[in-house]
Amino acid sequence: MRGVTFTLILLGIALAIFALGRWFGSSYAFFMGYVVLQYIVLGTAWNILGGYTGYVNFGVTAFFAIGAYSTVVLHKLIPAMPLPVMIVIGGGLAGLVGLGTGYLTLRLRGVFFSIATLALAVVVQTLITNWDFVGGARGAYVLRPRVAPLIGGEYVQYLFLMMLIMCVIVLATARAIERSALGYGFAAIRDDEGAAEASGVPTLRLKLIATGLSGGFMGMAGAPLPYYVTYLDPASGFSLNYAVNAIAMPLIGGTSSWAGPVIGAVLVGGLQEYLRVTISSAVNVLVAGVLMVAFVIAAPQGIVGLFQRKRK
Amino acid sequence: MSALLTVAGLGKRFGGFVALDGIDLEVQAGERLGLIGPNGSGKSTLVNCICGTLQNEQGSVRFADETIDGLSAHQRTRRGLARSFQLPRPFAGLTLAENVRIPILYAVNARPSGHLHGAAIDERCLELLALVGLAAKARQRPRDLTQIEMRKLELARAMAADPKLLISDEAMAGLSHAEVDEIIALLIRLNEQGVTVIMIEHIMRAVMEFSQRIACLVAGKKIADGSPKDVVRDPEVVRAYLGE
Numbered sequence: 001m002r003g004v005t006f007t008l009i010l011l012g013i014a015l016a017i018f019a020l021g022r023w024f025g026s027s028y029a030f031f032m033g034y035v036v037l038q039y040i041v042l043g044t045a046w047n048i049l050g051g052y053t054g055y056v057n058f059g060v061t062a063f064f065a066i067g068a069y070s071t072v073v074l075h076k077l078i079p080a081m082p083l084p085v086m087i088v089i090g091g092g093l094a095g096l097v098g099l100g101t102g103y104l105t106l107r108l109r110g111v112f113f114s115i116a117t118l119a120l121a122v123v124v125q126t127l128i129t130n131w132d133f134v135g136g137a138r139g140a141y142v143l144r145p146r147v148a149p150l151i152g153g154e155y156v157q158y159l160f161l162m163m164l165i166m167c168v169i170v171l172a173t174a175r176a177i178e179r180s181a182l183g184y185g186f187a188a189i190r191d192d193e194g195a196a197e198a199s200g201v202p203t204l205r206l207k208l209i210a211t212g213l214s215g216g217f218m219g220m221a222g223a224p225l226p227y228y229v230t231y232l233d234p235a236s237g238f239s240l241n242y243a244v245n246a247i248a249m250p251l252i253g254g255t256s257s258w259a260g261p262v263i264g265a266v267l268v269g270g271l272q273e274y275l276r277v278t279i280s281s282a283v284n285v286l287v288a289g290v291l292m293v294a295f296v297i298a299a300p301q302g303i304v305g306l307f308q309r310k311r312k
Numbered sequence: 313m314s315a316l317l318t319v320a321g322l323g324k325r326f327g328g329f330v331a332l333d334g335i336d337l338e339v340q341a342g343e344r345l346g347l348i349g350p351n352g353s354g355k356s357t358l359v360n361c362i363c364g365t366l367q368n369e370q371g372s373v374r375f376a377d378e379t380i381d382g383l384s385a386h387q388r389t390r391r392g393l394a395r396s397f398q399l400p401r402p403f404a405g406l407t408l409a410e411n412v413r414i415p416i417l418y419a420v421n422a423r424p425s426g427h428l429h430g431a432a433i434d435e436r437c438l439e440l441l442a443l444v445g446l447a448a449k450a451r452q453r454p455r456d457l458t459q460i461e462m463r464k465l466e467l468a469r470a471m472a473a474d475p476k477l478l479i480s481d482e483a484m485a486g487l488s489h490a491e492v493d494e495i496i497a498l499l500i501r502l503n504e505q506g507v508t509v510i511m512i513e514h515i516m517r518a519v520m521e522f523s524q525r526i527a528c529l530v531a532g533k534k535i536a537d538g539s540p541k542d543v544v545r546d547p548e549v550v551r552a553y554l555g556e
Contacts, residue, residue, distance in 0.1 A: 181417040181418070181421070184406075184410065184413060184414055184417055185414070185417070185418060187403065187405055187406055187410075188403050188406070188414045190405065191402075191403035191404050191405050191406065192401045192402075192403060192404075194365065194385075194397075194401065195397065195401040195402070195403065195469075196403075196414065197365070197384070197385040197386050197389075198363065198365070198385055198386075198389055198394070198395055198397070198470075199386075199389060199414045199415040199418060199419065199469060199472075199473065200386045200389040200390050200414075200415050200418035200419030200420075200422060200473055201386055201414060201418045202384075202386050202418070203386065204384075256405075
């Protein structure tokens with residue numbers, strides 16, 4: 001029941017944010033907000049596997065780009081397909097790839113798993129780069145409709161709204177996991193896989209759930225990207241930024257709670273955007289890198305951890 | 313009546329090294345068995361094969377009238393086979409109460425018989441911690457515990473799965489005399505509640521005090537099995553421990 005209340009509160013906040021944006025009426029605010037929201041989804045998705053279950057995924061771009069490129073394919077095949085359907089398909093595909101990777105690699109632990117996910121990103125990028133249908137290395141144009149369906153106004157508002165809804169779904173899921181038997185199972189795997197198994201935890205099945213969910217959510221986050229950028233090529237779809245930010249944001253915010261990736265994404269995403277406008281557009285990866293190093297040394301539990309320690 | 317646990321002709325190799333060679337072992341329901349043997353004799357490998365952490369290549373393991381070969385460790389735990397680890401392996405990120413919660417959620421609640429929810433789980437967690445005298449530290453994390461408390465947490469977590477058979481793998485190594493007595497008393501109390509216990513131990517005083525029967529492994533073979541007095545006088549056992 002408390003999960004329902006939480007979801008309703010999230011929906012209320014989301015609605016308020018959107019209403020505020022409409023009232024403000026600046027398309028720049030929507031463009032910027034979209035990026036922050038996208039990182040909330042990506043960071044939370046990464047955290048389900050990386051934070052809760054303890055498997056560090058460096059291959060974020062693989063799942064993200066599968067979502068993005070599935071939209072490119074769908075747009076070419078059925079241009080009239082509504083965006084929410086594309087998001088579901090993109091997320092589903094990435095989730096399936098997550099399951100497959102999980103099945104193949106989860107016998108690897110620690111750093112070996114991480115290396116395997118890195119390899120996955122390279123493999124997927126190579127495949128996409130050599131696939132002419134989606135533009136290969138040249139990239140593909142996806143024309144954005146001028147007006148948003150249903151809600152009217154600029155199309156970016158529609159993209160923003162989609163990402164906002166995804167945020168609600170992903171955060172509600174993450175919080176539900178934290179408070180369920182699944183969350184305890186994930187935590188047991190993170191702390192000691194052998195002891196978890198001896199305590200009756202079906203570790204392989206739980207890890208597959210984690211990789212599937214995590215991958216699926218990353219794919220969902222990537223699915224609207226072609227409409228956002230209108231021109232997608234492998235270099236931007238597989239940009240290192242996504243991987244670095246999706247890892248840095250939960251680490252900075254705190255990996256133990258759903259609130260961590262949100263705080264991290266708002267803080268780092270906001271700061272990056274501010275610096276992009278005021279200093280230069282190249283400085284934003286540096287921000288994530290420097291902050292990540294600082295937090296790993298000074299506050300390994302992230303910002304959420306700092307507050308929890310104070311409360312004690 | 314058939315035995316609770318029957319190990320028949322169990323064999324395990326690591327490459328060319330024969331760790332276990334044709335082990336036969338029966339444990340009756342309600343029994344207290346001591347398992348001894350010098351370092352490297354295969355005691356822990358035997359436990360790992362019984363619990364499913366390792367899969368045996370030869371022979372078979374029957375538990376509660378069911379052949380459990382090929383089942384994974386969590387499936388065996390759900391069937392009522394629990395173990396504690398030689399070196400304590402607590403879930404470091406979780407509180408003590410949450411540590412014992414895991415087997416309740418995943419072993420007890422996975423059985424058709426038992427479904428605990430909400431407050432009943434919290435209550436059971438405290439009850440388990442109280443059983444080993446750790447109830448006051450329920451909200452602390454394992455890093456705050458002393459060695460003996462860590463061993464007790466290991467046992468509490470194994471007991472949380474509500475097992476028919478508990479295998480205690482060297483729960484007493486490195487503990488003081490009084491602490492050893494405490495753990496023995498705890499294991500006997502569990503046994504009186506109806507749990508069959510296999511105790512693996514190097515501390516002979518503890519083994520003699522606790523066991524109704526002792527089995528001795530040497531170099532992957534079982535060389536003795538009988539009443540504690542007979543086993544410690546067995547010339548082969550004496551030779552294995554003290555040499556010619």
